[in-house]
Amino acid sequence: MALKENLDAIKQGLSTEEQFLEGMIKGERFFKKYKWLLVCVVAIAIVLGMGYAIMDTFKTKQLLTSNEAYRVLLQNPNDTAALETLKKTSPALYHTYEAKLALNSNDQVALEAVLASDVDVLLRDLVSYQLHETSEGLLSNLAALQRGYFLLKEGKPEAAKVEFSTISMSSPLQNVVKNLEHFQGE
Known part of the structure; x- marks a missing residue:
């Protein structure tokens, strides 16, 4: 029995090696067939990576230049060179x-x-x-929110609701308005 088990183990080992060798041959065929495509993909990835790094370096340099010009302007508002640099960058x-x-x-x-x-x-x-002293955007919505909040604090929920209704429905402050109306400003 031991001899038969050893033969089965050897056959299975050879089968595994055959499968590995077959996979290697298939991989080699795939690589030969698509070698230029794979090389192009790798080359494009490298070029894109380098382009991204160069653009990032350029943006960082521009940011540092504009920040330096702004710092100089804060110290000396009459510096025309810094003003032109800030305007350009x-x-x-x-x-x-x-x-x-x-x-x-x-x-x-x-x-x-x-x-x-x-x-x-x-x-x-x-x-x-x-x-x-008027605004049509976020600032007017914020002012209406503040007025409504103070009305809620004074115990005038109906007047606050009227003030809150002036805030546009697309405003990012609508969530705050809903919370204030729900909790009555508490």
Whole structure:
């Protein structure tokens, strides 16, 4: 019996080796058939990775340059070179800086210029609110939320509900409004 078991074990071992060898041959055939495609895929992946790394490095350098220009402007607002660098490297930060200067000096003409330029929606809303004491965006919704909250604190839930109804349904503040209405401001 032991001899028969040994023969079966040897046959099974050979079968396993055959399967392994067969798999290797199939893999080699697959590689030969699709060698150029695999090489192209690897080359494209390497080029894309390098492109991403280069773009990331460029963006980081641009961010550092604009931050340095902003820091210089905060220390010396008359530095025209830093102002031009900031304008070129980060237009959004440049407009924010202009708005900050206009708000600090309460310069109505400069605020109108910031409002007319292509700036961030929230910055435009803030400048509009500063100029006209009214707003159509998030800031007006926030002001209505605050007024409604204070009305709830005063024990006037109906008046608060009317104030909350002025907040647009698409506003991100709607979840807060629902919670305040539910808990009555507590």
